[in-house]
Amino acid sequence: MITISLCMIVKNEENVIARCLNSVKDIVDEIIIVDTGSTDNTKEIASGFTDKIYDFKWIDDFSAARNFSYSKAVMDYILWLDADDVILEKDKEKFINLKQTLLPAIDMVMMKYDVAFDEHGTVTLSYFRERLSKRINNYEWKEAVHEYLQINGIVINSDIHITHQKLHPSSSGRNLLIYEKIISTGADLTPRGLFYYARELSESGRYDDAIKYYNKFLDTGEGYLEDNIRACSDLAICYYIKHDLHNMLKILLRSFEYDTPRAEICCHLGFYYLDKEEYDKAIVWYKIALQLEKPAEGWGFILHDYWDFIPNIQLSVCYDRLGNLDEAIIYNNKAAEYKPENSQVLFNKLYFKKSNEIIK
Known part of the structure; x- marks a missing residue:
């Protein structure tokens, strides 16, 4: 059976670190905590789980801190977690089984990272991460x-x-x-850096700058396939916010250059036509989204709602706008199969009930 070192970098995580460590303490064989400048009780709480706690001066470089934590590991494999991550009980059982059965020839194990949830706790965004790696291979963190x-x-x-x-x-x-500190030194961002910088700009509401850097990323021609598609999706939203529907359509269609259609792209195309009140065209794209096979093994982002709930609820809207109440009800009911307590689903049910009463 393999042995595992847990390596974490932390700062001011007193509210979550015990929860994280309690979830993993029965899986790993050593816990290494690298603190980058906590001013709360993070280190005191962590000391209840391990005596391997190290200080690392923060230098605006997550990879430097993670590589330092990895340098302290001595077990066969290294696992990394952030302090606000947990391993749920069902996954803990799977992890223990993996630990008991993993072949020594395996260098790295990818695990799904569930990072976003709706109001009912259903996962809306997940993707694979490089989670467990063989220590003697000396893997290094980058960026x-x-x-x-x-x-x-x-x-x-x-x-x-x-x-x-x-x-x-x-x-x-x-x-x-x-x-921006990196850019101020005159250094060039890597293609990955351009992509994530554009995302940070977008999330900060700096849409013009985000558009510039998303396009710089795509124009490198060196991006990871799934990042290219995600960039097209995110860029389309930026263009929509800027009321640039022409470029919104162009960038959505450009995504098809990289791979087979993704459900989120098809739904964005559906919304493009829905916004233009061209409902028949919108219906085409939402139905295509429903016909696609949701990936199970790919390493890219999976925005789960775009593969089922969103196209169904939007088809309900489109058919209602066209006056086809029967089809609108059918697709709202399909959306309810995925999110029965969703506020829009419940509103639609009441709306359709009243509409039927008026017709009768």
């Missing part, structure tokens, strides 16, 4: 922000999920400031 381990060797996908349970938002503007 100062939105860091990653370079993937190579024998890699397998696992059905284990790591659940992100954020209690508080990330430090406002922290990542943006790090990127």
Whole structure:
């Protein structure tokens, strides 16, 4: 059976770190905590789980801190978690089984990262992350922000999920400031850096700058396929916010250059035509979204609602606008199969009930 070192970097995580460590303490063989400047009780709480607590001066570089934490590991494999991550009981059982059965030839294990949820706790965004890696391979973290381990060797996908349970938002503007510090030195961002910088700009409401850097990223021609498609999706939203529907349509269609259609792209195209009140065209794209096979093993972002709930609820809207009440009810009922307590579903049910009463 393999042994596992848990390596974490933390700062001011007193509200969540015990929850995280309690969820993983029965899986790992050592816990390494690297603190980057806590002023709360993070280190005191962590000391109840491990005596391997190290200080690391923060230098605006997540990879540097993670690589330092990895340098302290001594077990066969290294697992990383953030302090607001947990391993749920069902996934803990799977993890223990993996630990008992993992073949020593395996270099890296990918695990699903569930990072966003609706109001009822259903996962809305997930993707694979490089989660468990063989220590003797000396994998290194890359990029100062939105860091990653370079993937190579024998890699397998696992059905284990790591659940992100954020209690508080990330430090406002922290990542943006790090990127802009890098740019101020005259250094060029990598293609990955351009992509994530554009996302940070968009999330900060700087849509003109986001558009500029999304396009710079795509024009490199060096982006990871799934990042290219996500960039097209995000860029389309930026264009819509800027009321630039012409470029919104162009960038959505450009996404088809990279791979087969993604449901979120088809739904954005549906919305493009819905917004123009061209409901028949919108219906085409929402139905295409429903016909696509949802990926199970890909390493890209999976925006789950776009593969089922969103196209169904939007088809209900389109058919209602066309005066086809029967089809509108059918698609609202299909949307209810995925989110029965959703406020829009419940509103539609009441609306359709009243409409039928008026017709009668």
